[in-house]
Amino acid sequence: MMHIPILYNVRSVLQRPVSTALTALGVALVVTVFIGMLALADGFRAALVRTGSDHNVLVLRRGADSELSSGLERETTDILTAEPQVAKGSDGRPLASPEVYVIVPLAQNGDTMALKNVVARGVSDQVWTVRANLRIEQGKRPESGHAEVCLGKNLVGRFEHTAVGESLHFGGRDWTVVCHFSAGGSAFESEIWGENEQFMPVFRGNVFQSLTLRLSDPAAFEDVKRAWEGDRRVTVDVHRESDFYMEQSELLGRILRILAWLITSIMAVGAVFGAVNTMYAAVASRAPEIGVLLTLGFRPRSVLLSFLVESAFIALVGGIVGSLLALPVNGIVTSTTNWASFSEIAFSFRITPGLLLSGVLFAVVMGVIGGFFPAWRAARMPVVQALR
Amino acid sequence: MKFLPLLWANLTRHKRRTVLTVASVALALFLFASLRTVVTTIARNAAAGSAQRLVVQNATGLVFPLPLSYANRLATVSGVTGVSYANWFGGRYGDGKRFFANFAVDPATYLDLYPELQLPPDQREAFLHEKTSAIVGQRLLEVFGWRLGQDVTLQGTIFPGDWTLTIRGVYTPANRSIGDDMLLFHHDYLDERIGRAGIVGWYILRIANADAAPQIAKTVDDQYRSSSSPTKTGTEKAFQAGFATMWGNVSLLMNTIGMAVVFAILLVTANAMMMSARERTKEVAVLKTVGFSDGRLFGLVMLETGIITLAGAAAGLGGAKLLYRATNFNAAGFLPGFDVSVATLVLGTSIAFLLMFASGLVPAMRAARLPVVQGLRTVE
Amino acid sequence: MALVEIRDVHKSFQRDSEKIEVFAGLTLDIEPGSFTALMGPSGSGKSTLLNLVAGLDRPTSGTVKVADAMVSAMTPAQLAGWRARHIGFVFQQFNLLPVLTAYQNVELPLLLTNLSKRERDERVRLALDVVGLGDRLRHYPRQLSGGQEQRTSIARAIVADPTVILLDEPTGQLDAKSSVEVLALLRRLNDEFKKTILIVTHDAHAAERAKTVLHLEKGVLIEKGVKA
Numbered sequence: 001m002m003h004i005p006i007l008y009n010v011r012s013v014l015q016r017p018v019s020t021a022l023t024a025l026g027v028a029l030v031v032t033v034f035i036g037m038l039a040l041a042d043g044f045r046a047a048l049v050r051t052g053s054d055h056n057v058l059v060l061r062r063g064a065d066s067e068l069s070s071g072l073e074r075e076t077t078d079i080l081t082a083e084p085q086v087a088k089g090s091d092g093r094p095l096a097s098p099e100v101y102v103i104v105p106l107a108q109n110g111d112t113m114a115l116k117n118v119v120a121r122g123v124s125d126q127v128w129t130v131r132a133n134l135r136i137e138q139g140k141r142p143e144s145g146h147a148e149v150c151l152g153k154n155l156v157g158r159f160e161h162t163a164v165g166e167s168l169h170f171g172g173r174d175w176t177v178v179c180h181f182s183a184g185g186s187a188f189e190s191e192i193w194g195e196n197e198q199f200m201p202v203f204r205g206n207v208f209q210s211l212t213l214r215l216s217d218p219a220a221f222e223d224v225k226r227a228w229e230g231d232r233r234v235t236v237d238v239h240r241e242s243d244f245y246m247e248q249s250e251l252l253g254r255i256l257r258i259l260a261w262l263i264t265s266i267m268a269v270g271a272v273f274g275a276v277n278t279m280y281a282a283v284a285s286r287a288p289e290i291g292v293l294l295t296l297g298f299r300p301r302s303v304l305l306s307f308l309v310e311s312a313f314i315a316l317v318g319g320i321v322g323s324l325l326a327l328p329v330n331g332i333v334t335s336t337t338n339w340a341s342f343s344e345i346a347f348s349f350r351i352t353p354g355l356l357l358s359g360v361l362f363a364v365v366m367g368v369i370g371g372f373f374p375a376w377r378a379a380r381m382p383v384v385q386a387l388r
Numbered sequence: 389m390k391f392l393p394l395l396w397a398n399l400t401r402h403k404r405r406t407v408l409t410v411a412s413v414a415l416a417l418f419l420f421a422s423l424r425t426v427v428t429t430i431a432r433n434a435a436a437g438s439a440q441r442l443v444v445q446n447a448t449g450l451v452f453p454l455p456l457s458y459a460n461r462l463a464t465v466s467g468v469t470g471v472s473y474a475n476w477f478g479g480r481y482g483d484g485k486r487f488f489a490n491f492a493v494d495p496a497t498y499l500d501l502y503p504e505l506q507l508p509p510d511q512r513e514a515f516l517h518e519k520t521s522a523i524v525g526q527r528l529l530e531v532f533g534w535r536l537g538q539d540v541t542l543q544g545t546i547f548p549g550d551w552t553l554t555i556r557g558v559y560t561p562a563n564r565s566i567g568d569d570m571l572l573f574h575h576d577y578l579d580e581r582i583g584r585a586g587i588v589g590w591y592i593l594r595i596a597n598a599d600a601a602p603q604i605a606k607t608v609d610d611q612y613r614s615s616s617s618p619t620k621t622g623t624e625k626a627f628q629a630g631f632a633t634m635w636g637n638v639s640l641l642m643n644t645i646g647m648a649v650v651f652a653i654l655l656v657t658a659n660a661m662m663m664s665a666r667e668r669t670k671e672v673a674v675l676k677t678v679g680f681s682d683g684r685l686f687g688l689v690m691l692e693t694g695i696i697t698l699a700g701a702a703a704g705l706g707g708a709k710l711l712y713r714a715t716n717f718n719a720a721g722f723l724p725g726f727d728v729s730v731a732t733l734v735l736g737t738s739i740a741f742l743l744m745f746a747s748g749l750v751p752a753m754r755a756a757r758l759p760v761v762q763g764l765r766t767v768e
Numbered sequence: 769m770a771l772v773e774i775r776d777v778h779k780s781f782q783r784d785s786e787k788i789e790v791f792a793g794l795t796l797d798i799e800p801g802s803f804t805a806l807m808g809p810s811g812s813g814k815s816t817l818l819n820l821v822a823g824l825d826r827p828t829s830g831t832v833k834v835a836d837a838m839v840s841a842m843t844p845a846q847l848a849g850w851r852a853r854h855i856g857f858v859f860q861q862f863n864l865l866p867v868l869t870a871y872q873n874v875e876l877p878l879l880l881t882n883l884s885k886r887e888r889d890e891r892v893r894l895a896l897d898v899v900g901l902g903d904r905l906r907h908y909p910r911q912l913s914g915g916q917e918q919r920t921s922i923a924r925a926i927v928a929d930p931t932v933i934l935l936d937e938p939t940g941q942l943d944a945k946s947s948v949e950v951l952a953l954l955r956r957l958n959d960e961f962k963k964t965i966l967i968v969t970h971d972a973h974a975a976e977r978a979k980t981v982l983h984l985e986k987g988v989l990i991e992k993g994v995k996a
Contacts, residue, residue: 018659022662025652032648061548062548063549064548065480102451116634117449117450170448170449171449203448203452263419266419267419273411274412274660276408278659281663335637336634344634344636
């Protein structure tokens with residue numbers, strides 16, 4: 001089967017530059033919004049997903065749906081920390097971090113009237129080993145027994161008094177900022193960390209909110225869960241740390257994704273309508289050419305394919321432009337409230353090569369859909385009518 | 389107007405193109421109105437708090453409780469005409485996927501301080517007298533299929549266990565900013581079950597004179613400043629506004645997308661208009677021969693564009709307004725009172741006009757400027 | 769006094785880098801009530817002359833006066849209004865608006881006047897009657913034969929009762945039978961209704977029907993024949 005040379009389509013497209021450009025640009029904008037919104041949703045999800053590790057378990061009081069609403073007695077944390085399934089550090093001590101979890105209001109930089117609810121987590125000194133992807137970016141770790149805090153790097157610069165050496169005030173006390181830490185892009189980077197024993201008396205009394213433990217055998221999670229949840233000495237729910245944080249992102253993440261698809265779908269319909277118009281006009285104005293092609297012996301199927309390719313090509317160009325337009329957004333830090341934990345979480349837009357590819361693919365799909373009926377009409381055009 | 393048949397004939401010449409273009413405009417403006425309404429709803433709800441109610445929280449943070457014992461002292465503060473308190477319960481119903489606000493309150497004083505929660509008197513009495521009863525917002529009956537008099541069981545998250553309550557009242561909010569999907573039950577019941585801990589989540593104070601708010605707030609906070617549970621008092625308005633900021637950069641996001649949408653549509657409309665114009669060069673020349681002036685042709689093209697954009701605007705904006713009204717949409721409880729405001733409609737219409745000018749200008753000017761002789765010579 | 773006075777008109781075109789001179793000092797009178805055929809080989813400037821009279825084009829130098837209006841000196845805006853009242857133009861390709869019915873096409877010139885709907889309706893029906901299409905008001909151009917389209921075109925040209933009717937090769941796209949009908953109609957418009965007609969044509973039959981024949985060759989009037 002003879003294929004109509006692509007050059008014909010490319011040349012024809014160039015013959016109507018304005019119309020082509022407008023259509024391509026319309027597609028481009030849809031793709032930009034698509035990529036932008038999914039990058040937002042993905043960034044949020046990524047931050048929370050990276051927050052947990054498969055190797056760790058998070059223990060909360062039974063029935064609590066977040067660290068905020070949980071409460072664990074010292075007795076409970078002591079019992080579980082001593083369990084055999086807990087991994088041991090190089091010094092022989094169990095890798096466990098019983099933690100205090102509270103929300104404190106902090107004044108935002110430049111806008112002292114607006115207070116944001118920031119997570120303050122009282123951790124054990126083991127936390128730096130229990131959680132694998134932590135790194136001190138600046139300063140040194142808080143010393144035991146001191147009113148010192150280490151700030152996740154997403155807080156730095158966005159809130160007042162966050163530089164190393166400065167003093168933060170919350171919970172009725174002053175705390176010296178002694179370091180900044182990074183945590184592999186996870187939600188921890190939006191938190192204030194201090195020593196759990198220091199936080200306890202200030203906030204909740206003699207109780208922790210959660211216990212994070214490293215399992216020596218991550219595959220044994222199900223057994224551990226069954227054993228500890230059935231243990232009469234304690235009343236707990238055991239979660240795999242990675243799963244837990246992923247669920248925390250579920251509600252907002254789902255909303256963002258639904259929103260992304262909804263908005264881009266509606267925009268896409270508009271762009272497709274634009275493509276349809278353009279292609280129908282193209283077919284109509286090129287009727288004599290089509291007639292000639294059919295007379296020469298090209299099959300209707302070739303004509304159909306030819307116009308589909310043309311439409312897809314215009315959309316492809318639009319898709320590429322749209323992807324490029326979306327790129328600058330990558331890495332921009334934004335914040336919102338994670339309603340599950342009622343805390344502020346900062347995260348960055350995350351554009352992956354996969355997302356860019358999806359955007360371009362989405363564009364081509366729009367082009368094919370938009371071009372289908374016009375191409376169909378072109379293919380079915382009676383030669384005589386076309387040549388008139 | 390007498391030129392209507394000519395305009396109409398031109399618009400229906402390519403029915404499909406016209407319909408698609410109108411539909412594109414409608415979709416874009418529907419989207420625009422929806423996005424903008426998210427922003428306006430958040431803003432409106434933020435400003436909706438009463439200026440005559442103050443909220444007293446624990447200064448350490450929203451999540452920390454205050455002693456129940458403060459109630460009596462607060463009532464004696466000068467300027468305060470009523471005191472109530474509430475505790476965030478955070479319970480879930482069923483599979484827990486549908487979030488709704490539920491809290492424990494002091495029934496008599498809470499209903500007194502919140503006349504916006506409208507209840508039939510008999511239901512009110514029933515609620516007040518039964519310790520394990522609850523009142524729910526109208527919408528929850530639809531969402532969960534509850535009925536008046538039914539027992540419902542909530543899973544406690546902060547206060548663990550199963551909590552069974554009897555629905556004795558269904559309230560309707562007096563204004564749209566107050567959610568119609570809350571559940572309120574007796575604080576006494578909560579307190580009793582958790583072993584008389586004597587704590588509340590926050591206090592609400594009604595004051596006689598809104599202007600005295602800062603003064604009264606300071607009095608209260610000064611009183612408890614050095615206690616173990618220091619307070620932070622502010623107007624309910626400020627309290628609501630605080631929640632609004634939790635949405636973060638949503639406004640910026642919505643506005644940006646809104647602009648992108650409008651721009652995309654502009655391209656589609658402009659393209660359609662230019663295509664139409666290009667096909668009619670000969671006819672424009674003929675009309676000029678007959679005696680239609682340049683200015684008149686300019687006007688006709690603009691008018692034609694205008695009909696398309698305004699028809700699309702009516703469909704899109706009107707559709708949004710009606711849809712959200714009819715479905716009583718409130719984003720699963722997060723955006724109560726979601727309603728396309730008049731300001732948004734006006735803004736949307738202005739955009740339609742902008743669209744008309746932007747996409748019609750080039751074809752209209754081309755038509756106006758077309759030299760007749762050249763136009764007649766073109767072989768279409 | 770002549771209805772149309774063309775005095776010492778020069779007209780040249782710029783085509784790419786070439787300057788083409790169509791008229792070099794043409795002078796011509798068209799009397800009121802005359803039926804003039806303008807003939808000549810292609811490129812002789814016949815159509816251009818018609819355009820100048822209708823005010824669709826402007827001479828490079830010289831004057832064109834139609835019924836006391838100095839057409840060559842009017843602004844485009846003025847010309848538009850003037851043309852609506854004084855000129856009826858018929859094209860070779862009919863040039864009816866395909867989206868309008870015959871009735872609506874004929875009504876077009878009247879939309880530019882202040883006549884009421886009722887008055888417009890009267891004139892449109894009259895014009896269509898005169899050209900013999902009283903029963904085809906609601907038809908679209910694609911539903912009419914070539915001859916019928918051209919007659920509709922003529923109806924449009926006469927509906928506003930113009931000062932002069934200009935026709936550019938009106939029978940060029942018609943078969944013999946339709947041509948005869950159209951030419952008979954023109955003759956009738958001239959005899960009965962005293963309309964001044966200027967027709968540019970190749971068609972010898974058209975020339976026969978006219979009362980005056982002008983020959984134009986390379987922009988110069990070379991022969992003038994007046995018949996009874």
